Amino acid sequence: MPRIFCETALQSGASLGLPPAAARHVQVLRMQPGDALTLFDGRGGEYTATVERMGRSDVQVLVGDHDAVEREAAREVHLALGMPANERMDWLVEKATELGAASIQPLLMQHSVLRLAGERALKKQAHWQSIAIAACEQCGRNRVPQIHAVATLDAWLSSPNAAESKFVLSPAAASTLDARTGAGSVCVLSGPEGGLAPAEEEAAVAKSFLRAGLGPRILRAETAPLAALALTTLAR
Structure with missing residues (x-):
């Protein structure tokens, strides 16, 4: 499943227009409505998501459940x-x-x-x-x-x-x-x-x-x- 960074803060249940860089990434992958992806916003953990709509220059997704998983090194x-x-x-x-x-x-x-x-x-x-x-x-x-x-x-x-x-x-x-x-x-x-x-x-x-x-x-x-x-x- 594709993992994509979203600079906009994410929240479970939200219908969200992806910011330009994330939207371009989805379009390059030729994803279609109904396709699943993983989003993360850098604030901790990651979210399941589903593509709702693919526009010519915009992508709408439905943000799903949050998984608090972290994969950071033990030492900063x-x-x-x-x-x-x-x-x-x-x-x-x-x-x-x-x-x-x-x-x-x-x-x-x-x-x-x-x-x-x-x-x-x-x-x-x-x-x-x-x-x-x-x-x-x-x-x-x-x-x-x-x-x-x-x-x-x-x-x-x-x-x-x-x-x-x-x-x-x-x-x-x-x-x-x-x-x-x-x-x-x-x-x-x-x-x-x-x-x-x-x-x-x-x-x-x-x-x-x-x-x-x-x-x-x-x-x-x-x-x-x-x-x-x-x-x-x-x-x-």
Whole structure:
């Protein structure tokens, strides 16, 4: 049964016109009146639904029962990362969503190849958010991770961070991430191609980030945050 994200708040028994993105999804699937689907609005759980009417540009559905099922990771993990270039960031957002990331913060760093600002940065943020939504539809998550606006590392480090444990990935770290992860929410900071500059790593440490490694090999900019995410969501 197709799973579709609906940004409009859902309620059992409601007859609802789907918002444009959800309506287009139903139309692309060539669904017809009477067909069943699953809807989720990011507020928890999911709903059964039935297509009532297919218009040329609109879709009406009848919202059915709510199922409070959740498929979130046991630990809330937030990724902050130097954006890898080209399609690698798209791939990273998709896989991080599947692995259970609670949020993703794209960062501009000294060694960043991809440099975004202004309208281009806003368009990329919206694009990555749509990738996260599609990944949730595919993998069964009912809560969509937030893709934050692109920020500089300095600006982000100066903003509040409520994570209970904070780590900066560093090849020179004495301990690996799985051995350093405490209980509660986690924030992991990872560099772009070329890694964090020494001054950037020191700035993170000055903000109470602990250095942590991922083993003896040097991982790519799009691989390291995913490895860290898998370790921290699975750690007990």
